Amino acid sequence: MKMTEQEKTKLGWTTPFYQHILKEMILSVFLVGVLVTLSTLFPPELGDKADPFSTPAHIKPEWYFLAGYQFLKVAEKFGFLGEWAPKIIGIAGQALPVLILLAVPWLDRGPDRLPGSRKLVLLMGVLFALSAVGLAVWGHFS
């Protein structure tokens, strides 16, 4: 499985790995700058101390949980199917995306990596991402 150095040379691979590491280090210095800038101009808020006896009017989770959160709200609308529906649909909506992600290498099995010959898979991926973004945006504004 492993390629010998001669095979790599034949493929035109001439960059030693440490050069890539060095470039990553240069990027890291830039990212420190990004962190300093954001922390200074937009320091994280602390808000009020927790009070179990006063429920705030609007609770929104962090942006990366918004899609899942909004899906739970959507699932609540399926109450007409029976009392079980909102809960089961809601929990399935949390678990299924993870299972789909885990299965990706076995859903797209062909050896060909070129995007041009994997159009269907890429379309599914874009739809997956768009539905997550869509739910998150919906959750943000609702």
Add this chain to the structure above:
Amino acid sequence: MIKSVFQKIWNFLDERYGVWELVEKDLLKKVPPLNWTYYFGGATLFFFQVQVISGILLLIYYRPTIEEAYASVMNITNNIPFGWLVRGFHAWGANLMIITLLLHMSRVFYQGSYKNPRELNWVVGVGLLSSALVFSFTGYLLPWTQLSYWATVVGTEIPAAVPYIGPYLKAYIRGGEEITQYTLSRFFALHVVIIPAALCGLLALHLLIVREVGISEPVSEIKKRERKQT
């Protein structure tokens, strides 16, 4: 004089542990010509390192009790020298890490880099994403603010919907029926010991697999080669 001391240390290590071979294998080995999309993984790793360091610094002043947690975070932000900066790094670093992680994942997906022989590394990567999300969820409670408290109330309701075991699951995660000191204690343990250990294990595996099978060649290189052949 100094040179010979370094030379001696180097020789000592090299004779015994073959350090030169390690360096040659890992640093000088040739990699495919990588484009800018190949930096997302490294950036995620960098942000994780920021999280570890800033997290340890916060840990020195943070107190994980429901009476003192909020005041200790307030103290970090307002009194401890550069505490506001360390907390800023930790909060922003968490968000940026999720962003670069998702970008890294998108690149791997677009390029089909999860294909043979890298299937399991994709699975490990999904594990890393899940760990990062649990990391964020448990960390959110620690400042014991209104937002952290009520986000945890809502978040821990989700497993309660699992058929049959749901209510037990919820009580297990919360350490009781309500969000209490028990919840804060177990989220604290998860956030600073258990998930870091799990994530470091997965991370080591992730990097070892890359080291073993190599970085996937950019599809643009494959295309270039095919064009030459035809």
